[in-house]
Amino acid sequence: MKIAVENSNDMNDWVIIGGGYRGIIGAYILSEYNLPVTLIDSQNYLGGVLYSKLWNGLFLDNGCHLFDNTNDDASSIAHNILNGEVLPVDVKYRSITNETRSDGISVPDYSKLPDQMQHKVLHEIITAASEPEKQPDTLADLFQLRYGKTIASLLYEPCDKMYGLTPNLIDPDAYGSSLFKRLKATTDRSGRLLKQIPTLDERLAIRTSDPLEFYAKTSTKYPYRNFYPKTHGMRGFCDDALAYLLHNGVNVLLNKPIDNIKYENHKSTITFATGDQLTPSNILWCQDIDKLETILLGTTQLSNLIHNTPMIIFYYACRTDQINDYTYIHDFSSQSLIFRASTPGIYGNQHLDNAYTYVCIEVPSNIDSDLWVNPETYFENIWGEAVSIGLVEGSLPPYMNCTRVPVSYRVPKLGFTVKKHEVIDQIHNYASNILFSSKNVFAKDQIVHQLRILLGEHLEH
Numbered sequence: 001m002k003i004a005v006e007n008s009n010d011m012n013d014w015v016i017i018g019g020g021y022r023g024i025i026g027a028y029i030l031s032e033y034n035l036p037v038t039l040i041d042s043q044n045y046l047g048g049v050l051y052s053k054l055w056n057g058l059f060l061d062n063g064c065h066l067f068d069n070t071n072d073d074a075s076s077i078a079h080n081i082l083n084g085e086v087l088p089v090d091v092k093y094r095s096i097t098n099e100t101r102s103d104g105i106s107v108p109d110y111s112k113l114p115d116q117m118q119h120k121v122l123h124e125i126i127t128a129a130s131e132p133e134k135q136p137d138t139l140a141d142l143f144q145l146r147y148g149k150t151i152a153s154l155l156y157e158p159c160d161k162m163y164g165l166t167p168n169l170i171d172p173d174a175y176g177s178s179l180f181k182r183l184k185a186t187t188d189r190s191g192r193l194l195k196q197i198p199t200l201d202e203r204l205a206i207r208t209s210d211p212l213e214f215y216a217k218t219s220t221k222y223p224y225r226n227f228y229p230k231t232h233g234m235r236g237f238c239d240d241a242l243a244y245l246l247h248n249g250v251n252v253l254l255n256k257p258i259d260n261i262k263y264e265n266h267k268s269t270i271t272f273a274t275g276d277q278l279t280p281s282n283i284l285w286c287q288d289i290d291k292l293e294t295i296l297l298g299t300t301q302l303s304n305l306i307h308n309t310p311m312i313i314f315y316y317a318c319r320t321d322q323i324n325d326y327t328y329i330h331d332f333s334s335q336s337l338i339f340r341a342s343t344p345g346i347y348g349n350q351h352l353d354n355a356y357t358y359v360c361i362e363v364p365s366n367i368d369s370d371l372w373v374n375p376e377t378y379f380e381n382i383w384g385e386a387v388s389i390g391l392v393e394g395s396l397p398p399y400m401n402c403t404r405v406p407v408s409y410r411v412p413k414l415g416f417t418v419k420k421h422e423v424i425d426q427i428h429n430y431a432s433n434i435l436f437s438s439k440n441v442f443a444k445d446q447i448v449h450q451l452r453i454l455l456g457e458h459l460e461h
């Protein structure tokens with residue numbers, strides 16, 4: 001590992017703090033500009049949430065992670081890092097809404113409501129889509145402005161299940177990283193017609209036999225909608241990213257927790273826990289903005305406005321023939337514990353002795369619950385639910401594992417947006433050389449898009 005701390009007098013040098021997907025992409029883009037870049041992470045690996053743990057020969061992902069081929073730029077970067085070693089994934093979804101199952105769709109499905117209610121829902125969405133835009137105060141308001149009153153009230157249940165917080169208590173800033181940006185609310189046939197109107201297209205989901213149908217203009221290079229690293233699960237991507245960035249001249253410093261950042265004479269001085277320092281001309285902050293606030297300004301205005309959702313990830317090493325034909329299943333019903341269940345062992349082609357592979361199950365929790373305190377006592381229960389939603393079949397396998405993730409989703413509470421703008425102003429007034437990528441963009445392809453714009457605009461000035 002290259003661990004050389006070098007100062008540069010070049011005004012174009014960059015330090016990126018946070019080596020998750022954001023930091024990796026930031027380093028990739030800046031190295032394309034041939035700028036001197038140092039990428040720092042407090043862990044001894046790159047990838048953050050993408051770094052799979054190794055368990056008895058299986059690389060266990062932290063939940064369901066795939067690459068979406070929705071635009072050529074984001075897909076090309078992932079392909080370049082992975083040196084083309086990808087597995088195309090023909091994703092098979094199921095979603096469960098109010099205990100009703102819908103195959104071929106991952107979002108909540110309100111097209112199967114009783115006739116009268118379903119007509120009402122559709123009418124409300126069409127009306128909402130024709131109204132002028134208004135600023136919502138809460139996520140619940142945003143849902144109502146977007147989908148009308150009925151859907152807004154129906155979304156309380158899945159939102160509460162996913163985050164442990166109802167949408168009336170959540171800031172609208174959460175919308176960008178939510179799973180509720182489109183919904184199924186009518187038949188595929190009617191939906192296809194309605195989607196010709198742009199404001200309805202952005203609200204309605206339909207099933208399609210061609211997964212690239214809606215991305216034909218932006219995704220021209222690769223003939224599949226999703227892909228995944230050929231080896232070692234998502235850790236394959238993390239390890240390849242480290243090798244790629246080092247090869248392209250990025251200075252990668254791992255195991256380097258930061259103690260503080262001070263700004264003086266147009267430069268920021270980063271002090272590490274070990275006492276050594278870096279003084280770059282520019283910083284790209286690739287973690288949560290509340291952490292930047294604390295490290296730079298010493299205040300906690302934003303972290304007090306964030307709800308952390310704890311999650312337990314259950315893993316079962318089971319026989320390949322116990323797994324049904326789904327890539328992932330979202331269960332939005334409050335009656336069950338499982339929120340999302342996926343089959344990375346299958347789409348990542350991980351098979352031990354040609355018989356055993358694994359499934360991964362995300363169960364949001366809360367810190368006071370018995371589930372959080374004693375997750376091992378829930379192995380049988382969760383497996384039973386996985387059978388009942390159709391992910392797997394047969395009896396409980398002998399090999400099980402679980403990981404407690406104290407912070408999975410970080411949900412902004414009411415008042416976050418207003419405070420965020422104030423804090424951003426304070427940061428800019430204090431240190432003008434720190435850029436940050438907003439966390440209200442969540443999916444990998446959107447992160448690439450956001451960083452391209454952020455860094456592109458900055459470098460052109």
Ligand SMILES: Cc1cc2nc3c(=O)[nH]c(=O)nc-3n(C[C@H](O)[C@H](O)[C@H](O)COP(=O)(O)OP(=O)(O)OC[C@H]3O[C@@H](n4cnc5c(N)ncnc54)[C@H](O)[C@@H]3O)c2cc1C
Binds near residue numbers: 017043049050062258
């Ligand atoms: C369960 C789950 C499933 C998902 N599935 C998908 C999917 O299928 N498709 C998709 O497009 N997106 C998916 N996403 C979203 C996407 O993967 C994430 O938004 C993205 O990986 C987050 O990257 P990040 O760099 O912002 O954060 P992180 O991965 O959290 O990385 C932050 C990094 O900062 C480092 N760090 C923390 N503190 C310090 C410090 N003081 N100094 C230095 N470094 C520090 C951490 O070690 C970490 O490496 C999923 C997200 C989750 C949680």
